[in-house]
Amino acid sequence: MNSTNRLFFTVFSALLLILFVGHSVQASVVITGTRVIYPEKQKEVTVRVNNTGTGPVVLQSWIDNGDVNARPEMLKVPFVLTPPINRVEPNKSQTLRISYTGSALPKDKESVFWLNVLEIPAKADTSSSQNYLQMAYRSRIKLFFRPTGLVGNPNNATQSLVWTRTPGGLKATNPTPFHISLVTVGMTGSKTAPVEGQMISPNNSLTFSLPGNTTGNSVDFEFINDYGALNKLSQPIKH
Numbered sequence: 001m002n003s004t005n006r007l008f009f010t011v012f013s014a015l016l017l018i019l020f021v022g023h024s025v026q027a028s029v030v031i032t033g034t035r036v037i038y039p040e041k042q043k044e045v046t047v048r049v050n051n052t053g054t055g056p057v058v059l060q061s062w063i064d065n066g067d068v069n070a071r072p073e074m075l076k077v078p079f080v081l082t083p084p085i086n087r088v089e090p091n092k093s094q095t096l097r098i099s100y101t102g103s104a105l106p107k108d109k110e111s112v113f114w115l116n117v118l119e120i121p122a123k124a125d126t127s128s129s130q131n132y133l134q135m136a137y138r139s140r141i142k143l144f145f146r147p148t149g150l151v152g153n154p155n156n157a158t159q160s161l162v163w164t165r166t167p168g169g170l171k172a173t174n175p176t177p178f179h180i181s182l183v184t185v186g187m188t189g190s191k192t193a194p195v196e197g198q199m200i201s202p203n204n205s206l207t208f209s210l211p212g213n214t215t216g217n218s219v220d221f222e223f224i225n226d227y228g229a230l231n232k233l234s235q236p237i238k239h
Contacts, residue, residue, distance in 0.1 A: 027137035028053025029088070029119040034228035035181075036098070036115055036143040038079075044099040049117060051088040060085050060118040061096055063143060068114075077113055078103035079143075098143070105145055109177040109202035110154075113143040142199075144179060154178040155225045161200075163219050163237045169209040170219060170237065174200040181224045187216040188234055 032048040051057055062072035063079050072084075080099045088094045098115075105111045119137040146154070157178040164171045170187075174180050180200045185208045186192030193210055200206045218236050225231055 027119055027139070028055070028057055028090075028121070029059065029117060029137065029139065031115075031117055031139050031141060033141070034224065035141055035226070037226055038098065038100060038143060038145045040100070040146060040148045042100075044097050047096045047098065047115065048093050049088065049096060050093045051090055053121075054090050056087055056089050056122045058085065058087050058120040058122070059094065060120065062116050063098070064114050064116060066112070066114065068140070072116075078105060078145075079113070081115075100145070105147070107147045107149070109150070110147070110179050111145045112179055112199070112201075113145065114140050115143045116140050142179075142181070146178075150177045152176055152178065158221075158223050158231075158233055159235075161235060163235055165237055165239075166207055169207060171205055171207045172200055173205040174202060177202045183222040183224060183230060185219065185221045186210060188218040188220050189216060192220060192222070 028051055030050045030052055032050065036045060036047055038045050049059060049061075060072070061081055061084055062075065063077045063081055064070050064072075064075050065077050067075075078101045080101060082097050082099075083094075086094055096115075096117075117139045119139070121136070152160070154176075157174070157176040157180055160174070160176050161180065162173040162175065164173070170185065172180075172182075172185075179202065182198050182200070183194070183196045184192040185195050187210065191211070193208070195208060198206060198208075216237070218234055220232065220234050222230055222232050
């Protein structure tokens with residue numbers, strides 16, 4: 001297929017998609033919270049899932065250990081999640097229960113897993129002559145397992161970050177036993193760069209390439225705390 005034919009095929013496919021959808025589509029299921037914190041001593045934690053749509057949905061839920069493409073039935077994680085499959089009526093909710101099995105995990109730092117919720121809409125009315133496109137939506141949020149006895153406050157962990165300069169950017173070192181989730185990073189007085197999804201593991205470092213001026217003496221960044229709230233902080237760069 002030459003470049004002209006490829007362009008025509010791409011445009012034609014996009015037009016077909018617009019015609020079949022007819023209107024914007026969006027997920028109906030909303031997970032309460034943006035992360036799950038599991039304290040070691042807790043028997044179980046619960047997560048509420050709400051169906052805000054106009055029709056019933058079937059939910060498949062599972063926990064993975066970082067491999068976004070892993071098949072749920074092939075995963076081995078130290079948690080039991082119930083119910084793994086359930087139907088939720090419109091404007092109703094379902095509570096997911098997560099229990100720790102007691103399998104060995106590090107005691108000196110947090111471990112991170114991911115909670116997945118796959119939303120499958122009810123089968124459309126095939127008797128209708130109207131074209132339609134059904135889509136399955138998958139939500140994925142972090143699950144932090146927090147051992148008992150960790151030193152420090154997880155919501156203050158960002159205050160312990162150590163920033164050093166690298167060619168064209170900055171390196172952030174996390175000396176705490178907690179994960180730190182960043183949203184933006186930038187030199188003070190310069191435009192911040194979005195880094196959403198970047199997470200600095202306990203006792204680890206992460207390097208950020210920054211556009212523009214990197215000669216300042218301090219860094220501005222945004223991070224997400226245990227409650228899912230966005231916070232801002234400025235810190236000096238260590239020389």
